[in-house]
Amino acid sequence: MSLTLADARIVTPEGVHDGWLTIEDGRITHVGHGSAPGPGLSVGGRHVVPGFVDVHNHGGAGGSFPTGEQDKACEAVALHRRHGTTTTVASLVTDSVEGLTRAAAALAELCEEGLLAGIHYEGPYIAKARCGAHDPTLLREPSPQEFAGLVKAGRGHVRMVTIAPELPGALDTIRMAVAEGVIAALGHSDADYDQTITGIEAGASVATHLYNAMPPLGHRAPGPVAALLDDERVTVELVNDGVHVHPAMLRLAYEVAGPGRTMLITDAMSATGLGDGDYVLGPMQVRVEGGVARLVEGGSIAGSTLTMDVAFRRSVQEVGMSLPDAVQVASLTPARVLGLAGRIGSIAVGKAADLVVLSDSLEVAGVMKDGVWITEP
Structure with a gap:
């Protein structure tokens, strides 16, 4: 199962960019800039950070x-x-x-x-x-x-x-x-x-x-x-x-x-x-x-x-x-x-899709664990 989160402000240790990311089988497979290449779930311009x-x-x-x-x-x-x-x-x-x-x-x-x-x-x-x-x-x-x-x-x-x-x-x-x-x-x-x-x-x-x-x-x-x-x-x-x-x-x-x-x-x-x-x-x-x-x-x-x-x-x-x-x-x-940085801790291709969607005021709007929504935005 594949899911694309679009219209996101993706936060990594290197910076913040407007873009999208794709999740397959609980892992991040693509992280892109700008508009998503296909249909996806819009997060409405909110921030997406790692869990x-x-x-x-x-x-x-x-x-x-x-x-x-x-x-x-x-x-x-x-x-x-x-x-x-x-x-x-x-x-x-x-x-x-x-x-x-x-x-x-x-x-x-x-x-x-x-x-x-x-x-x-x-x-x-x-x-x-x-x-x-x-x-x-x-x-x-x-x-x-x-x-x-x-x-x-x-x-x-x-x-x-x-x-x-x-x-x-x-x-x-x-x-x-x-x-x-x-x-x-x-x-x-x-x-x-x-x-x-x-x-x-x-x-x-x-x-x-x-x-x-x-x-x-x-x-x-x-x-x-x-x-x-x-x-x-x-x-x-x-x-x-x-x-x-x-x-x-x-x-x-x-x-x-x-x-x-x-x-x-x-x-x-x-x-x-x-x-x-x-x-x-x-x-x-x-x-x-x-x-x-x-x-x-x-x-x-x-x-x-x-x-x-x-x-x-x-x-x-x-x-x-x-x-x-x-x-x-x-x-x-x-x-x-914890020795887990190869799997979690940042938004990067290959890492677990542990994600938090945050509003402009940094309130939690959605939480995902291993590609499954705990709270859907």
Whole structure:
């Protein structure tokens, strides 16, 4: 079956052009300029961008990935797909090893079905002083042997682990993760500049939600932020919801790291897509007020209620990114980090037809996954 999308403003990392594209068997077969050579579905001059890729997401629509409940996970993925995220990594939070193992085994089945793109362990190998919305009583020192068991539980679908590099055993665990093909991310850490550099040297290549749950940038004590931004080997996650990071600091990170080392994440939790109220994130009780999720005890920010379309829109309208750069940080850069840039992340011949149609105000007007409309424009 062939479908041509015509009268489109196609956004690639190289630029924006008026044109058309053809899809056959779930893949893009042609990308052209100007008028389509034959009949097609007009998108009315709206923007067409690649599907968003979210490497750090805890759930939505009442579903929480850390519980491992498959039906709820499916509902969460469906919500985020309607908002343009066609590729989702399921993030867990700190729990007992047994709890993490159960959740990973359940989510691995959804990875095998193609619903999820992988599993991310955000904890338990993080610093108590910077644990945020993680249960401090369940934190553990990193152990390569123990982590090997968690990798095994994910049956080849563990994509990332967040580790505080200053903890005993952290460097060996980072090395072991990288050797197993798992991305080591530094975060929820009280590390100083030198300890962060040591973690990068051990193989860490991602900063878990830069700025959040780590010491702030200082002119005499630069801390992890400077180390992570300055190193060309590191890609930084940013939560662009107007709550986690001030737009000026997000702009600073983007200008230093550039679109090739910056990626938007949602850090979404189960309340995403729902109203204010009481929810859970792993074993922690969360209250959402005014769309902001915080722990009932202590008040720490507990993930977000963000969707990627909002983060994309804010990046253009609040941060000042160009559309091609916003596409790169929302799609291509995270796809590259996951090792999937050959298949997704940009509009190019041969890639999967994961597409989002956006209005002039960058509101979602249509979403396609593997050539099938989720929401038809």
